Amino acid sequence: MRNIFLVIRREYLVRVKKKSFLIMTILGPLLFAAFYAAVIWIAIGSVELKTVQVVDESNMFTNQFKDSESLKFDYLSSQIDSAKKEFQKSGANALVYIPKNVIKEPKSVRIYAAKNVSMELKSGIEDVIEKQIEEIKLSEAGITHKILEDSRVNVKSETISLSAEGEKTSSSGAATVIGGICAFLIYMSVFIYGTQVMRGITEEKTNRIVEVIISSVKPYQLMMGKIIGVALVGLTQFVLWILLTTSLSSVATNVMSDKIATEAKAVTEMQQKNMPANGMPGGNVQNPVAEVMGAISSLNIPLILSCFLFYYLGGYLLYSALFGAVGAAVDNDADTQQFMLPITLPIIFSFVFAQFVLRDPDGSLAFWTSMIPFTSPIIMMVRIPFGVPAWEIALSMVLLVLGFAGTIWLASRIYRVGILMYGKKVTYKELAKWIFYK
Missing domain, CATH: 3.40.190.10 (Periplasmic binding protein-like II)
Known part of the structure; x- marks a missing residue:
């Protein structure tokens, strides 16, 4: 265990101290904010008569x-x-x-x-x-025109969830947006940080550094240390991004507070104008700021954040173990392409299936893909904002842990042989032999 901790510490500190990590961590939220600000400015300011x-x-x-x-x-x-x-x-x-x-x-x-x-x-x-x-x-x-105007009706419904706790207002729009964002973050993190594990192992193998390291650390310990170390780097970056984004949002809210107050006052005046003599509101005018905040508050944010953390780690650990096995099996980055397709296909399919799951979060496709470990990290995060029974979440988590344990065992069998194998073009048949070597 001590050796695994040493490898984790080394992998974490080497990556966190890089200038590229610090620059992207700080500039990431700023770049996103600048991008959306530029889009809004272009949409508003580039209108030609x-x-x-x-x-x-x-x-x-x-x-x-x-x-x-x-x-x-x-x-x-x-x-x-x-x-x-x-x-x-x-x-x-x-x-x-x-x-x-x-x-x-x-x-x-x-x-x-x-x-x-x-x-x-x-x-x-x-x-x-x-x-x-x-x-x-x-x-x-x-x-007549008046009859036409009177016949036009704007129907706006309110979604209410019925559960054992009673009635609770919900928002399908907010659930769709939050679920899509969580799925996209897991999709990107698996690719980015899983590839980092693979390239780090390939680089050490190519430079023959691993021959020195393996003399004091077992192959399994080295692989686990690398996987967990890179996972902590990703979590650190996510936490810093969340803190920076929250800070920027608070600053933006304070700056725009006067405008928001003016808008709320205008909405109130419009509601009063639309109020008929009987005292009942005649218009369907709502404060857009209050509407957005109400939609967000209708979601179970603590559950979403805790599940996101679990599925992020579970999905990353599952796929990074396979990425690590590929990195140990080849001598250079060019040889990794033939083994990348079987690993990346389930991730890509998960993101494609997510588009259909958003339409029917409780369908059979949504259920089964949220149970399969290779697709559950993305699909379940799409479903959770809509409301998923606790037993389905628990079953999905158990299956994901079992899937991770199985991929770790499989990857470690390939890793222990491939890490010291040089000058040989590896095939799938060769990998199958490595798994069963004693």
């Missing part, structure tokens, strides 16, 4: 196209032929032609442009024309 000319021969769409921050509509009284001739000189971005018989032939609408028009602009123009034609046809049938 586009001019669209409209030639309406039907005279039914006057002032139906509304100006916005990005679009300005000019109605022309000239004929389409002369409008097309003057289009290039006008500097407009598009020319919309609506013929007289547009109601009988709605597909006769034409949009002219110097190059092309965006799908957003094209669909926006089509929507306006479609709605106007619909209203004209309904009016001819005796249905």
